[in-house]
Amino acid sequence: MTLLVTGGVGFIGSNFVLDWFRCSDEPIVNLDKLTYAGNRENLAALEGDARHTFVQGDIGDRALLERLLAEHRPRAVVNFAAESHVDRSIHGPEDFIQTNVVGTFRLLEAVRAYWSTLPEAERPAFRFLHVSTDEVYGSLSPTDPPFAETNRYEPNSPYSASKAASDHLVRAWHHTYGLPVLTTNCSNNYGPYHFPEKLIPLIIVNALAGKPLPVYGDGQQVRDWLYVGDHCSAIRRVLEAGTPGQTYNIGGRSEKTNLEVVRTVCALLDELAPAPQRGVRDARSGAPVERYEQLITFVADRPGHDRRYAMDIRKIERELGWRPAETFESGIRKTVQWYLDHPQWVARVQSGAYRQWVAQQYAI
Template identity: 60%
Template sequence: MTSKTFLVTGGAGFIGSAVVRELIDNTSHTVINVDKLTYAGNLESLVNVQDNSRYHFVQADICDAEKMAQVFAHFNPDVVMHLAAESHVDRSIDGPADFIQTNILGTYTLLEAARTYWSALSTEQKSQFRFHHISTDEVYGDLHGTDDLFTETTPYSPSSPYSASKASSDHLVRAWQRTFGLPTLVTNCSNNYGPYHFPEKLIPLVIINALEGKPLPVYGDGQQVRDWLFVEDHARALIKVATEGKVGETYNIGGHNEQTNLHVVESICDLIDEFLPIEHSRRDLITFVKDRPGHDVRYAIDASKIARELGWEPQETFASGLRKTVIWYLENRQWWQRVRDGSYAGERLGVHS
């Protein structure tokens, strides 16, 4: 494969850092990581690649049009992988303005910078350029009461400020392809989990609380269903779409692992009990709390299109991926402890309706 230059926005975040590590460790591509370094950006997630000659970091806000133009002009990317986003539903309930700013206006600013850059390329370079926008299955809404799966043609019906802002950004990307001819692709993924996951999300929060003997909060009755996707599987899928996907297409990426939230929490307890046994089961720490406002009950992805057209399948089952994740948190206490001591102490978010 011809080596390309990838501009990855949000490359210090959870999924973005997995993409950067995959590109540096397992391809010959060059990576330009553009990240604002908000609370969720963590350069410690990239220590293993930071000294590689093919890796470059730029601290910048995607809402800064002048800076984005400079990045494009200086690095001449062949592929943009746009992951920079405010991504936590609970935070979007407490403060939706940041989600509108970053996810909608930021995506618009990046699209315009990409369009200006792309318009000046040669015909051959234009044909090779790709703008890959990474989104979420939450834009599709709630599958509660059905056995259906989200497909690439499922109508949008977002429930939270977060998912509404991501739906808006998806529409912008498709409009820039249809109106201006910018060669774009969109992917919508299910819930990710794995190493380097910011501790406000369910799986790392439960792992860390269980290790510290703290209550394990479960929203409502814990019967909400999510399709869980190991982050390294997702990174491989994203690179495959960026390099082999068809312009203008959407690809859903899922793990084929539907689990209730309660089962996820119980599975984590059982794994930690296996690795660090104590007198009582850590399941005793499970605490049911008031549900999140507007909480969707079920998400589930039909990932048959990406399997059929691009040959991607997840390598991890939920059991194997969760085991790897728990082991990583056991072996990397310094990473998550610094997050706990700095930007997030484990407090409940999203309680305002």
């Protein structure tokens, strides 16, 4: 009994792998391309662990996929592999099409070929779980009900369009070929090992360095925030008991504006790592920082920025008995504390290329 996990060295994937081994001894073969956001240090605790086999490679490499499937004979594939940052998709959409669309197609084809060779009695138990996003549904107004699994797809960015395409491929491979697939669409994740280009880790890292805390537009964009540990438990539950061909929305029931999130992080840092005690100075003026909130800087809004996402998670609650264990308040406190406790990890992921990207993206 083995799982093949793709993209298992990135933020959500590495959290899933660590979470899996806290709950199970079932081996994992972890295929990851190791792009800028993939970090093997995330899984340093598994060095020498016979349950974990790491393979560097691309889901677009059909020959590699066929070899891994034939060699390890997994009972399920969990697909986290994706380009996932909206801002990067606006500047360079081709990588998103290549990985999220072409890569998913090639993965599906390799898995379908493998699945068709399984003994007839084993095929119904096999699963292909595809991890997707709430962004495929588009944007909500302040009064709209949350996204349900029956909402039509209205992606608005190159990233969300590429993920929508991958979702459609997964659905089609079930309906046309009978491949036992499951799709999960999650809201905004946060937690340990999050690459600091996304909002929460970026704010933590910049605040501790006295750098501007960039907030797009008026900061009133609303997201449903999901602690990554809760996301991992939901995926385990869907893999265990989900109905093939079905989609399950996963959310944290924690709608917050971006500005609320930034201010919450600042308040926690004021409590846990006070700027005066750390000698933090404003990187622009050189003045001492008294409270991190004074570093908030409003920047030009992202093109086509969706205003609100929210998830209706009643289906997964009703059918599978899953619900988030963390509130936003408990999850964000754990997250801030993790970054304070792991400064070496943060320092090592902040390469020159990362710093150049932040300066380009936020013009600060």
